Amino acid sequence: xxxxxxxxxxxxxxxxxxxxxxxxxxxxxxxxxxxxxxxxxxxxxxxxxxxxxxxxxxxxxxxxxxxxxxxxxxxxxxxxxxxxxxxxxxxxxxxxxxxxxxxxxxxxxxxxxxxxxxxxxxxxxxxxxxxxxxxxxxxxxxxxxxxxxxxxxxxxxxxxxxxxxxxxxxxxxxx
Numbered sequence: 298x299x300x301x302x303x304x305x306x307x308x309x310x311x312x313x314x315x316x317x318x319x320x321x322x323x324x325x326x327x328x329x330x331x332x333x334x335x336x337x338x339x340x341x342x343x344x345x346x347x348x349x350x351x352x353x354x355x356x357x358x359x360x361x362x363x364x365x366x367x368x369x370x371x372x373x374x375x376x377x378x379x380x381x382x383x384x385x386x387x388x389x390x391x392x393x394x395x396x397x398x399x400x401x402x403x404x405x406x407x408x409x410x411x412x413x414x415x416x417x418x419x420x421x422x423x424x425x426x427x428x429x430x431x432x433x434x435x436x437x438x439x440x441x442x443x444x445x446x447x448x449x450x451x452x453x454x455x456x457x458x459x460x461x462x463x464x465x466x467x468x469x470x471x472x
Contacts, residue, residue, distance in 0.1 A: 298323060298325070298326045298327075299323075299366075299403055300321055300322045300323045300324040300325070300355075301321075301322045301324065302318045302319060302320065302321050302322070304317055304318060304320070305317075305320075306318070306472065307319050311356075317374055321387045321417070323355050324356060325352075325355050325356055326352070326355055326357055329348070329351040329352035329354075329355070330351065331347060331348055331351045331369075332351060332354070332430060332433050333433045333434065333436070333437035333440075334346070334437065334441075335347065335437075335440065336440055336441055336444040336445035336446070336447075337444075337446075338444040338445075339440050339444050340371060340372070340375040341373075342371040342375075342445075343368045343371045343375065343376050343440070345370050346364050346365070346367045346371055347364075347365065347433070347436065349364050349366035350368070350429070350433070351433075354406055354426060354429050354430075357457035358418070358424055358425055358426045358428065358429045359417075359418040359420070359424065360362070360418065360425060361429045362414050362415045362417060362418030362423075362424055362428070362432055363415055363418040364416070364418065364430050365411060365415050365429070365432045365433065365436060366390070366411070366412055366414075366415025366416065366418065367415075368410055368436060369390065369394075369411055369412055369415065370390055371434065372408070372436075372439070372440075372443075373390065373393045373394070373397065376443070378393045378394075378396055378397050379393070379396065380393065384402050390412055391409075391412065394407075394408050394409050394412060397457070403442075404438075404442055404443065405437050407436075407438055407439050408435075408436075408439055411432050411435045411436050411439075412427070412449065413433065414428055414432040414435075415432065444455045
């Protein structure tokens, strides 16, 4: 981990005190932690782009957002959304997402928002780190919906508890 450590004095004139405030501003982490959970079945190119964005988020929110946008492109490829028209003309990511929305409106809407944040990364001071963290959350939502098992596992537990009308654990508590 590397970064800067600016310090500043906080002065309280009434209490006649000074407090030295030390901050640590992270500029890079290697290896970078991925701020979201990637389902096991996440396509490799999508996962690679997200991991790369995870490293970039500390140095450039804009670059990280662009890399998440690349992950959306790879996701469209994996899902099988056409990249070109029947005439061979390239489709924009926006158009590809619109095509995807026809079959999966909820995830399509989330990917469109993710794409907009990625586009904002192409402009200086176009977004903040918090915006990129929102983009990570958005793509995690779609990845979990498409490749994850959390929802199915939880719904299976819900069904089992409802069928048993109580806990499904077979362990007996020791007194």
